Amino acid sequence: EDQVTQSPEALRLQEGESSSLNCSYTVSGLRGLFWYRQDPGKGPEFLFTLYSAGEEKEKERLKATLTKKESFLHITAPKPEDSATYLCAAGSGGGADGLTFGKGTHLIIQP
Amino acid sequence: GAVVSQHPSRVICKSGTSVKIECRSLDFQATTMFWYRQFPKQSLMLMATSNEGSKATYEQGVEKDKFLINHASLTLSTLTVTSAHPEDSSFYICSARDGARWATEAFFGQGTRLTVV
Numbered sequence: 001e002d003q004v005t006q007s008p009e010a011l012r013l014q015e016g017e018s019s020s021l022n023c024s025y026t027v028s029g030l031r032g033l034f035w036y037r038q039d040p041g042k043g044p045e046f047l048f049t050l051y052s053a054g055e056e057k058e059k060e061r062l063k064a065t066l067t068k069k070e071s072f073l074h075i076t077a078p079k080p081e082d083s084a085t086y087l088c089a090a091g092s093g094g095g096a097d098g099l100t101f102g103k104g105t106h107l108i109i110q111p
Numbered sequence: 112g113a114v115v116s117q118h119p120s121r122v123i124c125k126s127g128t129s130v131k132i133e134c135r136s137l138d139f140q141a142t143t144m145f146w147y148r149q150f151p152k153q154s155l156m157l158m159a160t161s162n163e164g165s166k167a168t169y170e171q172g173v174e175k176d177k178f179l180i181n182h183a184s185l186t187l188s189t190l191t192v193t194s195a196h197p198e199d200s201s202f203y204i205c206s207a208r209d210g211a212r213w214a215t216e217a218f219f220g221q222g223t224r225l226t227v228v
Binding site: 034036041042043044045046087089091096097099101102103104106 | 117152159160170205217218219
């Protein structure tokens with residue numbers, strides 16, 4: 001059974017304090033690893049798709065990396081507006097939508 | 112990126128009434144749309160797959176007679192919660208795929224907060 005585990009569940013940082021969020025996955029035949037940002041009361045906003053181990057993608061203060069077992073979302077010098085829940089999902093082609101979601105990491109950046 | 116519009120963003124209805132939620136792909140054709148339900152501090156739970164021009168496919172445990180799905184065009188899918196009860200209160204989210212690309216990017220609507228009183 002495909003599984004995606006995100007850690008930590010919640011993370012509180014000071015503004016400017018860099019950190020990383022983890023997404024560990026066990027899927028058969030990974031086709032893509034997705035990162036989303038979700039603000040309260042909103043749908044997930046697409047951030048990145050990673051396709052193969054060693055791949056990295058960056059967007060502003062965020063950088064996503066992928067290994068064969070996990071993905072990291074690195075946040076550099078975060079600002080309060082980066083506060084959100086970050087979801088990762090593994091795409092394997094299994095299941096109707098081909099996606100297995102983690103429960104997310106709730107990130108709070110304090111000024 | 113592609114845009115998926117979901118409406119309404121919030122709805123409050125009385126127990127026993129029906130509520131319709133719309134999901135539109137604004138700049139691409141979506142042969143497949145997905146409907147999810149999300150509980151507080153939980154991940155997205157897939158409810159059903161909406162296929163244009165054919166019957167929806169429901170995940171195990173989801174009542175197809177309660178959650179009616181219609182995908183009449185390549186840009187619109189609707190979810191109707193029939194005879195709503197307080198336990199149906201939740202956050203519903205749709206997602207649409209560009210039929211030409213599998214999961215290169217799955218785009219989500221803004222979500223609908225349903226409260227049944």
